[in-house]
Amino acid sequence: MTDLHVVHEDPHLLVLDKPAGLLCVPGRGEDKQDCLSARAQRRWPDALVVHRLDMATSGLVLMARSLSMQRALGDLFAGRQVNKRYEAIVDGSMPVREEWSLIDAPLMADWPRRPLQKIDAAGKPSQTRWRVKALLPERNATHVWLEPLTGRSHQLRVHLLSIGHPILGDALYGTDDVRERAPRLLLHATLLEFAHPADGRVCRFESAPPFDAA
Secondary structure: OOOOOEEEEOOOEEEEEEOOOOEOOOOOOHHHOOEHHHHHHHHOOOOEEOOOOOOOOEEEEEEEOOHHHHHHHHHHHHOOOOEEEEEEEEEOOOOOOOOOEEEEOOEEEOHHHOOOEEEOOOOEOOEEEEEEEEEEHHHOEEEEEEEEOOOOOOHHHHHHHHOOOOEOOOOOOOOHHHHHOOOOOOEEEEEEEEEOOOOOOEEEEEOOOOOOOO
């Protein structure tokens, strides 16, 4: 498979829409060499990874087309100057509020169960904002917007699990029931917004979630 869904292309950067089930970068083993970065580099040999999504997560991924642009975009992420939004369908009914709610829980690697992460007071500071998009009572589920203020591994999955609302289809953190209620992890990166390092113009890219919320 070498297909790519290109959302944006310019001389400095790329925005691609990654499907669920595709790695962002190569993994260990011959069976894990097909990935978004390898596909992109076959078309744009100068393409460089800036950030990653979990293999099970779909949605918008930003890539640079030079080392200087990779550094500039990396600095934007590190400085929390990239507006990121995700959508997910989670187990149970979440409270509907006008304002965003905050999950503030430090994360660290769960070493005996790698690659899983866990909440631990000794972990790295981790914050996620969430707000209900729609209640789905017929599915005992909720469609939520998510905004990670930090970028820890598995942050959204662990944070939602910690408040009792795991993401449907989560094979790593969900119970058998949660895993079986969706054919994939129902988590999608829907929005990237940032000032283009080349000229300062505000760039906003969006992608609708490919899973059915009905």
